[in-house]
Amino acid sequence: MHRFGQGPNGVIMTKSDLIQILSARFQHLPARDIEAAVKGVVEHMVETLSEGGRIEIRGFGSFSVRFRAPRIGRNPKTGTKVELDSKYVPHFKPGKDLKDKVNQR
Amino acid sequence: MALTKNDMMERLIEELSFNRKDAKELVDQFFEEIRGALGRGESVKLSGFGNFDLRDKTERPGRNPKTGEEIPITARRVVTFKSGQKLKTQVEAFEGPLSSD
Numbered sequence: 001m002h003r004f005g006q007g008p009n010g011v012i013m014t015k016s017d018l019i020q021i022l023s024a025r026f027q028h029l030p031a032r033d034i035e036a037a038v039k040g041v042v043e044h045m046v047e048t049l050s051e052g053g054r055i056e057i058r059g060f061g062s063f064s065v066r067f068r069a070p071r072i073g074r075n076p077k078t079g080t081k082v083e084l085d086s087k088y089v090p091h092f093k094p095g096k097d098l099k100d101k102v103n104q105r
Numbered sequence: 106m107a108l109t110k111n112d113m114m115e116r117l118i119e120e121l122s123f124n125r126k127d128a129k130e131l132v133d134q135f136f137e138e139i140r141g142a143l144g145r146g147e148s149v150k151l152s153g154f155g156n157f158d159l160r161d162k163t164e165r166p167g168r169n170p171k172t173g174e175e176i177p178i179t180a181r182r183v184v185t186f187k188s189g190q191k192l193k194t195q196v197e198a199f200e201g202p203l204s205s206d
Contacts, residue, residue: 007146008182009146011146012150013138013147014151015150018135018138022138025134026130033121037121037131040116040120042151046153046154050192053107062107065196088196090188090196091186092184092185102144102182103181103182103183
């Protein structure tokens with residue numbers, strides 16, 4: 001059993017790892033540009049979803065925003081009922097290529 | 106209109122003065138690297154956005170919805186996405202409504 005949050009092989013790739021990998025690959029560009037680009041792409045995705053928009057990346061998947069109807073929840077500690085307002089939540093649907101890639105054994 | 110790799114690329118060209126070729130490759134590689142890591146069994150954490158985790162599912166009984174025939178859903182590994190605090194908070198602040206496109 002792997003520790004919570006790690007992949008089954010015990011490794012985590014972070015945004016900084018991604019910046020390092022890409023910097024090594026784009027050696028003709030300054031590392032700070034790669035960092036700005038990776039952060040920029042992430043920020044672009046956050047902005048889009050924050051406005052209720054969709055993101056579609058062929059072969060990877062799509063991100064969308066879903067509506068959650070209001071409901072009665074419970075405080076798990078005290079058991080008291082709490083009214084929860086409706087809200088919007090981000091959702092990811094993996095694309096076929098990504099699904100196949102993680103499932104190949 | 107959904108955000109695509111093309112839109113991301115255009116922004117890198119406009120805001121960070123990337124040339125078209127570098128911008129295209131960077132955006133392609135960004136997603137390719139994440140997919141590669143998940144394919145190797147690594148989870149991916151993008152701070153400010155969210156985490157892509159892997160879950161191993163055991164075989165379970167399933168049904169062909171058309172014919173009603175019972176067919177087992179084989180054991181498989183799937184990707185799940187859990188949005189980070191920043192993304193969650195910002196999306197919660199969206200007032201709606203969602204457009205239908």
